Amino acid sequence: MFSNSSLLEIYKKYREGRLAHAYLIETNNIPKLMNDLKELIKALNCPEEYQETCHKCNLCNLISKNNLPSLVTIEPEGTSIKKSQIEDLKIAFETKPIYSKYNTYIIKNAEKLNGSSANAMLKFVEEPTEGIIGFFITNNKDVMIPTIKSRCQSLVVNYESDNLLDKLNMTEEELEHYKTVIRSYLDEIENNNYINHKEFILSQFPDRKQIEAMFQIIFAIYYQNFLKQQNGGNYQELVKNFEIKENMKDIITKMNIIAKFLQDLSYNVNIELLLDKFVIEMRRIHG
Ligand SMILES: [Zn+2]
Numbered sequence: 001m002f003s004n005s006s007l008l009e010i011y012k013k014y015r016e017g018r019l020a021h022a023y024l025i026e027t028n029n030i031p032k033l034m035n036d037l038k039e040l041i042k043a044l045n046c047p048e049e050y051q052e053t054c055h056k057c058n059l060c061n062l063i064s065k066n067n068l069p070s071l072v073t074i075e076p077e078g079t080s081i082k083k084s085q086i087e088d089l090k091i092a093f094e095t096k097p098i099y100s101k102y103n104t105y106i107i108k109n110a111e112k113l114n115g116s117s118a119n120a121m122l123k124f125v126e127e128p129t130e131g132i133i134g135f136f137i138t139n140n141k142d143v144m145i146p147t148i149k150s151r152c153q154s155l156v157v158n159y160e161s162d163n164l165l166d167k168l169n170m171t172e173e174e175l176e177h178y179k180t181v182i183r184s185y186l187d188e189i190e191n192n193n194y195i196n197h198k199e200f201i202l203s204q205f206p207d208r209k210q211i212e213a214m215f216q217i218i219f220a221i222y223y224q225n226f227l228k229q230q231n232g233g234n235y236q237e238l239v240k241n242f243e244i245k246e247n248m249k250d251i252i253t254k255m256n257i258i259a260k261f262l263q264d265l266s267y268n269v270n271i272e273l274l275l276d277k278f279v280i281e282m283r284r285i286h287g
Pocket residue numbers: 042046047048050054055056057058059060061
């Protein structure tokens with residue numbers, strides 16, 4: 001339902017009738033969290049039995065389009081969140097919502113509440129009104145004003161990066177080096193000139209961790225080509241350098257071989273043996 005299990009926990013609490021009135025959520029990806037939070041807010045308010053993406057009801061549609069009056073998102077104006085923004089929120093939430101169960105506010109970059117806006121906010125969190133829920137969103141809860149922080153239920157919602165460089169924890173230059181070696185490696189496998197090449201690879205990447213990174217990149221190359229064939233388009237970074245003109249079935253078989261290699265590598269099997277086995281299996285596909 002949500003791409004993050006911590007938000008699912010909030011939904012479960014709601015089902016048990018134990019929803020908190022204010023949550024402080026620290027995240028490494030505010031845009032992704034905002035999307036998930038929208039889904040959570042639909043789930044809390046949907047008059048139908050909420051399902052993955054409710055298209056049936058007017059309320060969920062309004063939330064999707066950011067048009068639900070009882071859902072207010074506040075973000076910094078300039079460098080801080082101003083007291084007047086909080087006062088407008090208070091006025092808006094004096095009346096009970098018409099369509100939804102809750103009046104919900106989201107304070108984005110909540111660490112940007114300054115002294116006076118935090119004070120204005122405090123009343124909401126100190127004397128919670130039935131039917132109002134708040135979400136304070138920040139990249140770093142350590143810099144949040146303590147009076148607010150201490151009155152919220154606090155959780156961390158982190159997302160894995162989609163970016164290959166972040167995942168591999170390497171620089172652009174290092175990735176280029178890997179790509180060059182991989183380019184010649186894949187060519188040599190095709191051309192049956194592999195034995196000398198194994199030594200070349202081990203001289204370039206003597207460390208087991210480096211071999212692992214190399215094969216993660218090879219996996220990503222095949223995976224991105226798989227996505228490209230499946231969905232069309234040419235949006236994947238690695239496809240530009242490594243276009244694989246094989247059919248889907250062969251690409252999937254090769255992805256399995258690469259995945260198996262990575263698994264064996266994690267079991268401490270001898271690297272030279274693994275590299276030999278890898279080449280034999282990759283070449284077998286072409287008969
Ligand atoms: Zn709905």
